[in-house]
Amino acid sequence: MPLRFSACPMNLALVLAFLRDLAAHNHKAWMDEHRPRYYAARTEYTALVAELLRLAAADLEPGLRGLRPADLMFRINKNDRSQLDPEPYKRNMGAGFKPGGRHSARAGYFVAVQPGGGTYVGAGYRRPAPEELARIRQEIHYSGPTFHALRQNATLLHHFPAGLDQSQALRTAPKGYLRTDPDIEWLRLKSFFVWQHFPDADVVRPDFAARVLEAWQAARPLVAFLNHALE
DSSP: OOOOOSSOOOOOHHHHHHHHHHHHOSSSHHHHHHHHHHHHHHHHHHHHEEEEHHHHHHTTTTGGTTOOHHHHOOOOOOOOOOOTTOOOOOEEEEEEOTTTTSSSSOOHHHOOOOOOOTTEEEOOOOOOOOOHHHHHHHHHHHHHHHHHHHOOOOHHHHOOTOOOSSBOOOSOTTTTTTOTTTTTTHHHHSEEEEEEEEEEHHHHHHHHHHHHHHHHHHHHHHHHHOOOOOO
16 A cells, blocks of 8 residues: 655745744844744654654654654754854754664664755765774675675665765775775775755655655665664
8 A cells, every 4th residue: 555645744945944044143042032933943844754754664664663753853953063163053954763763873764954955865874883883894894795786776876876975984994904805995984874965946845755755765775784784
């Protein structure tokens, strides 16, 4: 039976409008003055997360069952600001769909709404801890052909044309591996993540949730490979 999507689409245009204004006035005084707008935007984004959670728990990741949107949504406040970052708030609203919640030590699925084409849908594991990264590298070393077949899968690349993000990588071979290893290009990675950006016009379409889920489905075998390594 095909999945049924909500008959009452969420108002993501309201989310984009709020985040656009927040980016132009990213300080506490403005947020305090516009707190009702923030709550309204967060309500609409929560509706998107709730719809995706319902669908993903039924057809993508059974381990999501029993979780609430609040277990998946990231805070808009920045918790790791440096002295060079004067902005107290993120410019997006995001969520991580993983069994155990957004911070669990597993690969999973992500969606963040941000105006100006910054909205992205992603899957995999970004910046795993050293011990988790070591397990993933070991699995690639042991099961190279399987890994390469997954990352080069035509359905995955249809939704994520850039493939695995290679922007975060070691400059040399990780400890325990030779620089001449045939898989060294991939063993050097520090994240194993695919993502695709969406323009604002696509975000406000009534089928946006369906497109997110379709992209996640394409990444499901890769996510399963990463989680198998972690287990």
